[in-house]
Amino acid sequence: MSEVYELLSRIKARKPLVHHITNWVTIYDCANITRAIGALPVMAHAIEESADMVSIASALVLNIGTLTPQLIESMIHAGKAANRQDIPIVLDAVGAGATKLRTDSAHRIMEEVKIDIIKGNSGEIGTLLGVEAEVRGVESMGVKGDPIEIAKTLAREKEATVVTTGKQDIVSNGTDTYLIDNGHEMMGSIVGTGCMAASIIGCFAAVESDHAFASAAALVCFGVAGELAAKSDKSKGPGTYKEQFYDEIYHLDEEKVKKLEKFEKV
């Protein structure tokens, strides 16, 4: 069996609960993609319940896309509870580098909580390591240096898995590094694919403790669905493409994954 598909089949069998504290733009898509791949999403951001909710979950996804100081407190509170129970945490550092609040909040979360998987585009990940990078809103405008080395270095520094998304996705825990070449440019034509990728990584981390491989497998599956959706003659633009993408995520099977997976460990 494809090793990637083996993880996907665990998600479908176990239906892990994936708790999100996320942004108000893509919150629906984060929930819906989690459901589409076979897991159970829950969203609960009040500090009065965020730790309770994470205690029944199998993974926690934190996304700072529309952060406020109160939301950051709730993320840290839930994150500490997750740490106590060894529940894996994904941090999607949306917009780090674009404003001081985002950069500072991402750093503060990483200081107060042990994050298992740090995800961002090259500008965001570069910002977190402290190298020169430009983030325009939530888009990377580039980074100074080799993104693979930056991911590795940040992974070692934070003792975490680092995921840098882009045309080629990079996953590194400092020792194992994966390069993923699945995906399609149409994925960039709709808002929210980055946030959805973080949710899917959360689903895979919920069923596999090798977080580097879990993240790589998640991005392979996500990218394969993106390619299949683009190939469909029903996809004519971002509206129809998105619906095809959901259908393809839902119908991923071993044959499709095995035939299309394109990644290497370097």
Added chain:
Amino acid sequence: MSEVYELLSRIKARKPLVHHITNWVTIYDCANITRAIGALPVMAHAIEESADMVSIASALVLNIGTLTPQLIESMIHAGKAANRQDIPIVLDAVGAGATKLRTDSAHRIMEEVKIDIIKGNSGEIGTLLGVEAEVRGVESMGVKGDPIEIAKTLAREKEATVVTTGKQDIVSNGTDTYLIDNGHEMMGSIVGTGCMAASIIGCFAAVESDHAFASAAALVCFGVAGELAAKSDKSKGPGTYKEQFYDEIYHLDEEKVKKLEKFEKV
């Protein structure tokens, strides 16, 4: 004329304003499904305006899917205003049983406000009655006891209509009990159908004071649209299914409802 369709035709003719204080995950779908069936949605959660807004509305839908203490205050404030003006209120007890905050908040709303229609899955409704039940995030994992008896008992205790959604939906006001067998399993493949059902119940309660029959009729129409969408050869997965579902809700007519309605009063 089908009695169910008669209520639907009233919604289309009167276009009642349905005010929501709801969650951030499915808020768009709650608004859009309300529009698709022919009513006018409005969403206003600030305590500074929630009572003002409800005073021009024909129904109020409260949904605790991403509750905070402030949001609960605003719900109670709007609910008391609705009570003063005899505007029907639907409470969707999303996630009651999953965390203390949700269970306590649902109870508190029911104590401070006269709720007309209490809606949940079997785990949520069981939790509200105080029987053994498991809710994982927002999914029911089961309840101890007969769901029909539980609905009846809670309805009598709260002097309200109780709606328990599931493969077979149950509606009871303690005296009249309806079992609804419309619907399709694909409805569970997308996030938000539960919340949308509450909005549709709000639309029907806005035009019919027999809230048990209004709720049953709402679930019949919702389920019929779900079946028609599943039958469409355009539905290939959760992405395309959802669009077909919206189209079918919009195009429900007497012939379709009469032919497919499947419910009984027991």
Added chain:
Amino acid sequence: MSEVYELLSRIKARKPLVHHITNWVTIYDCANITRAIGALPVMAHAIEESADMVSIASALVLNIGTLTPQLIESMIHAGKAANRQDIPIVLDAVGAGATKLRTDSAHRIMEEVKIDIIKGNSGEIGTLLGVEAEVRGVESMGVKGDPIEIAKTLAREKEATVVTTGKQDIVSNGTDTYLIDNGHEMMGSIVGTGCMAASIIGCFAAVESDHAFASAAALVCFGVAGELAAKSDKSKGPGTYKEQFYDEIYHLDEEKVKKLEKFEKV
């Protein structure tokens, strides 16, 4: 080249960042339509970063659809920062006239911030001028007086461009007045087209300082896409129509705009 298309081609070439402080119902659609037309959306509502974010943006869209007092403060804070840097601001006065909070907040924003483009339906715009108008939730139920004269008068009073949407859209800066006859009734079958129109106006204002013409061009493009989506044999109801609409916005080109644009300067 069509003058309207010329502005659209600037958006595609420059990909301006359009910052939104908007509502929780249609926030995703505001972001996604901004992306679909070729610009970059960002949503950041915390007062701790809203001014920072606007400083790297080319336009600011304020939408009071689910306002709270805190959100209004953040809008004013970001608006003042935008004023200092001559970044154009669009205010979508969603629901002004329906509650005191909305009417007062719209007025307060206009007093404390120099708004470049004030947008609403005829009931909302009438409310802002102080004429008799009815707004039910977020729908205009009519206004007393000639909407064109109302738009002109408000434009002169506020030294702004006023956009009144409806079957025929009106744009006036007090001197130049445009009437736009593009659009299709199916656009009203889905929630969020009004909010999306404000986002599209923000994209056009980001690349053209004649805000009256920019707004007219935005509404022409938006309406042309709405017409093309309605003509598609894939559009069968609000679900499928919406996907076609996104596809058409994405694929607008000079030929389509030139052939279908329908507006006049009066």
